[in-house]
Amino acid sequence: MNEFVNLKATELRLGLPGTDNVFEERQRVSCNKRAIQGDSENETESSTLKIEMSPPRKAQIVGWPPVRSLRKNIIQTKKNESDSEGGRGHYVKVSMDGAPYLRKIDLSCYKGYSELLKALEIMFSFSVGEYFEREGYRGSEFVPTYEDKDGDWMLIGDVPWEMFVSTCKRVRIMKGSEAKGLGCCV
């Protein structure tokens, strides 16, 4: 069991900042340990299900850390106030999977989704496909998402623009297989 942990510590890895390699590595470590356990112990085999527990991104875990929403909102309001000090801007961070650093945009500069998505496409040199109410975005492996006041990750474009601006805390452009779950039908 320990060997795996130490290997992790000394391993040289190339990892881009802004991706959750570290977290996923740890998850894999504990998954490995579980696999070993399963082999060596002839436990009550019966019903331990072999379900792949896909490692949750730390920012996306529902109800974690276990703090009430009332507490989260107070802190966020404070942050938004200090964020928008000096200019009535509503700045949110924008991350894109695979990009080395994040950007910040001022949501109050845009009048609607098409303007916002255009700006994001230019900023990160990608294209976002077409939005359909039922299926989400089609035609691209990139899916624009945002984190709302409750800490949930939502698809950009579902709610009225004003509601989006008031509840959006940060933006993430998901790419590839992770995007599949959130309304990307390529």
Add this chain to the structure above:
Amino acid sequence: MDLRLPSKVLEHIFSFVDSNEDRNSVSLVCKSWYETERRTRKKIFVRNCYAVTPEAVARRFPEMRSLTLKGKPHFADYNLVPDGWGGYAWPWIEALAEKSPSLEELRLKRMVVTDECLEKIAASFKEFKALVLTSCEGFSTDGLAAIAVACSNLRELELRECIVEDLGGDWLSYFPETLTSLVSLDFSCLDSAVKLSDLERLVSRSPNLKSLKLNRAVSLEALGSLLRLAPQLVELGTGSFSDKLDQEAVSKLSQAFSELKQLKSLSGLWDVHPEYIPLLYSVCPRLTSLNLSYATVQMPDLVELLSRCSNLQKLWVMDLIEDKGLEAVASSCKELRELRVFPSGAEDLDETNVAMTEQGLVSVSEVCPNLESVLYFCVQFTNEALVTIARNRPNLKCFRLCVMEPFSPDHKTQKPLDEGFKAIVEGCKDLQRLSVSGLLTDKAFQYIGTHGKKIRMLSIAFAGESDLMLHHLLSGCESLNKLEIRDCPFGDTALLENAAKLETMRSLWMSSCFVSFGACKLLSQKMPKLNVEVIDEHPPETRPDSSPVERIYIYRTLAGPRLDMPEFVWTIHKNLEIGVSNLAIE
């Protein structure tokens, strides 16, 4: 010779028995004691509203004056229970209105309370005195107006962290001029501003007012005039603490604070501007309870403030206090019993304050001899720290540690935190409540099962390796009453092997684990006195038996299947064609 005491004598003796635990024991002695006790019990606690029917409670306790009810499971606080699950107050209020019209006090926690409920309370209970709603939702300020206008003997109206549909601040103005009995008012969770003049008049005609908790909309200036009207306050929750005040207003406010000679508890303090913290200095030496968990105050100012609070017993604060601040707290607040440190960067884990580590808690544990209750959010921890804390404070009763990144090992040795938690459960023999976090193997739970004999409530997330973990807990923790687990890799075997244990517990919650639908069905069939609820947005009956379910909530009940389940809650009673012959349905 008849050796039985006449019931009048028994009644008189029982009137001295206050605690419900004792009264429960009394009622088990024999039939006549049961009968006498039940006719005299006034304060009733129902800690799971689905464990028993309101009619049964009203029937058993005809002299009921005060009822405390709890609804949703604890993890509902963290959005793990979907909306519409249940916990409705209405059936209780409807039944009590008919059967217990002399009810005076209602305390509800995690329940759905509608305006209809509040109107019914106002209309039905002539002697109604106290309404305390904690983490409730479903009502609006209109419902509050109904209570305010009708309950002429109202003493307590407290809304603690409720989600209220805020239609404005008018509700407060409905308190009649004839209402002078108010002892406690808490509207801190409401958004809208109430009319200040009405609030002032209410306060000035309430000579018994001991506890006043304002909402954020009450300005600093308004606070001054309110304090002058109520210098007898024992508990104060301020509103926003950051107006722009002129020199005269500041000195007036300072004066008002220094007049609060009875003040023991202080909270609120939203948006505290560092400039105004000195206003609090005069009350600090008397404070036993201080809630700074909404105050975004930085460490140096916190230290200044807390260094004056030598009698503090309860401190809630954000991790802005940092290790250094906690060291200072340790040296100034030697009477500390309860410490809660909340995360300030809850949304942005990469912005979490890194100057808050295990060291802060270790310092406090070293110096504060009465420390018995801890809730601590931080970014990292070590086995060594846990061992030290356990050694310093064997008197811990409640230990809730939340290392915020799941699966975090000891950050110095990279080992799991098994040994650290072993020290905690071995050393703290009176531990009643435990929340674990960080990287934990089955071993940790073996230790908890072996040593945690007094643990009543246990919370676990992202831990363990196999079914053994659950098995250790259910077979080892003798006093276990509430167990809540999320995102752990086990389920069926341990659950089924320890099914009998579940009847000795109030409830078990498991979400995002590996419990299969088949196991839930089997368990339901085996244990008719349990409600086994499968809470799953996708109907489990359409899936194979081996498929895992999203959440299960299992609780013992005398009330049988509940009739208010939404479509996403399944119990065996919904599918009676499954093994009906095996079920003992009455």
